[in-house]
Amino acid sequence: MRIHSQALRQIARHAAAEYPAECCGLLVGRGDEVRTASAVRNLLGGERCDRFELDPVGHVQVWERAHANGEDVIGCYHSHPDGQAQPSSIDRRLARGFGGPFGYLVVAIDGQSGDLEVFSGQIQEDGEIVPVPLEIIEGVDGAGGGTDGGSLAAGAEDSAATA
């Protein structure tokens, strides 16, 4: 998966803003290139801090916008506040229900330090989530860089509107 550094910062900012609840959203782009991250409301965000359910109404809205721009929804992301940068057992179980291919990012955020760690994966056709290398495409501001996930600063500059 390749992701624009700006999109990754959008995700980082979203995860920090929603902490201690989980955030969720969609990855928009073409092929395996994520150009933007679109925040979507977590239907469970007000109930508990260890679950997400992406609002399907927001999903439709993001999809229609992407379609109008000649892009596609190519994956999703969510955060694990004070958790692991790995898909959990429930992540894996629910991914099996529909299958892929579909990009899958998990961002672990440390509430004390603000540090983030990213898991980059793909839901395969059989529903299994497998890790994939993450290539960060430098933005015009020159931020970002690195492969295979890793850490990134939580102080993202780019806001992401919640659909």
Add this chain to the structure above:
Amino acid sequence: MPVTVRIPLPLRQAVEGLSEVTVDAAQVGALLQALEERFPALAGRLRDGSGGLPRFLRVYVNGQDVQLLRAAGTPLADGDVVALLPPLAGGAT
């Protein structure tokens, strides 16, 4: 009556890579059946054993969840846009 069906990425391989398909159908249930007949690789993914909507599929017509309308019996009209969505959920624990 022709309606446009948006196909999510995970289902594209089953529909020859198409991102959208035009289908003639008067109801959501008939539309899903027509899709399965046209694209056999979709069989079992769009309807449950009794012809209803499966657990791991959400169907939206013009941005409205058909489960809040008449589910598989939701009527369709010319020019409607139907979106098939994977429900996305999970959590840290």
